[in-house]
Amino acid sequence: MKAVTLQNVHFQYEEEGPAVLSGVSASIQHGEWIAVIGPNGSGKSTLSRLFNGLLLPRTGEIYINGKSIFSDDDLPVIRREVGMVFQNPDHQFVAPTVRDDIAFGMENAGVPREDMLQRIETVARQTGVEDILDKEPHRLSGGQKQRVAIAGVLALYPSIMVLDEATSMLDPNGKQEVLHTIRSLHASSDVTILSVTHQLHEALMADRVWYMENGRIIHDVTAEELLHNLDWLQEKNIPLPYAASLYQSLAHKGISSRSLESFLWREKSR
Numbered sequence: 001m002k003a004v005t006l007q008n009v010h011f012q013y014e015e016e017g018p019a020v021l022s023g024v025s026a027s028i029q030h031g032e033w034i035a036v037i038g039p040n041g042s043g044k045s046t047l048s049r050l051f052n053g054l055l056l057p058r059t060g061e062i063y064i065n066g067k068s069i070f071s072d073d074d075l076p077v078i079r080r081e082v083g084m085v086f087q088n089p090d091h092q093f094v095a096p097t098v099r100d101d102i103a104f105g106m107e108n109a110g111v112p113r114e115d116m117l118q119r120i121e122t123v124a125r126q127t128g129v130e131d132i133l134d135k136e137p138h139r140l141s142g143g144q145k146q147r148v149a150i151a152g153v154l155a156l157y158p159s160i161m162v163l164d165e166a167t168s169m170l171d172p173n174g175k176q177e178v179l180h181t182i183r184s185l186h187a188s189s190d191v192t193i194l195s196v197t198h199q200l201h202e203a204l205m206a207d208r209v210w211y212m213e214n215g216r217i218i219h220d221v222t223a224e225e226l227l228h229n230l231d232w233l234q235e236k237n238i239p240l241p242y243a244a245s246l247y248q249s250l251a252h253k254g255i256s257s258r259s260l261e262s263f264l265w266r267e268k269s270r
């Protein structure tokens with residue numbers, strides 16, 4: 001059974017409005033990390049919001065861990081199984097301290113108190129927020145806030161985590177902190193990850209990349225395949241990471257640089 005199956009999914013926000021998703025079919029294996037890239041307005045965020053039924057397709061089917069998003073019985077289960085982290089770290093807090101904030105979702109889900117304490121400890125360690133549990137969320141840096149948001153989602157033991165441009169509002173340090181957290185989560189757990197991003201170097205950290213255009217996934221490739229199609233990426237006006245752009249310039253001059261290629265791979269697997 002796949003973690004996610006999308007079958008010919010169509011979506012539009014208004015009855016007579018334009019098609020936003022036009023026949024999306026794809027699937028994700030358990031434990032896989034998929035990054036979604038593509039131009040503004042191509043439907044990336046909309047697609048990510050279908051994963052936990054925040055939005056429902058007009059037509060088509062979505063199965064999450066084998067359960068249909070259209071089943072009234074399964075939808076509440078799906079909502080528990082899919083954790084969402086959004087772009088703006090300031091919009092995700094409800095409690096006066098980090099600890100209470102992580103506990104909030106668990107209280108709503110009826111997690112027993114002893115389990116809650118244990119889970120807070122575990123997810124705080126996973127996201128590196130152990131030392132700020134008693135702090136007020138609004139006093140934290142952007143990277144810390146997003147890691148607390150991820151901790152709150154992880155505490156509910158999701159099997160799928162959707163991150164919609166979770167690093168885009170962060171400074172370079174904050175981005176690094178959050179990416180480090182996602183990478184170690186991917187390496188150490190079997191949580192399935194879908195991350196929407198405009199940054200190619202972030203997308204290259206994933207196992208597979210979906211490139212969207214006009215409401216369709218027009219490329220579904222491994223990160224390796226993407227790295228070997230740098231010319232195509234440039235045609236699509238996707239800014240290349242510096243090392244990739246240097247590699248491409250040298251390749252165009254007929255200089256093949258094995259050491260730069262291995263550097264790119266080291267960057268990817270770091």
Ligand SMILES: Nc1ncnc2c1ncn2[C@@H]1O[C@H](COP(=O)(O)OP(=O)(O)OP(=O)(O)O)[C@@H](O)[C@H]1O
Nearest residue numbers: 013014020038039040041042043044045046047198
């Ligand atoms: N709530 C909404 N109501 C109506 N139209 C919407 C709504 N949200 C998004 N859209 C439209 O749907 C299309 C896809 O938007 P979406 O945010 O999914 O794209 P995106 O690829 O995530 O874009 P970006 O990279 O700019 O975030 C756009 O044309 C957008 O204007």
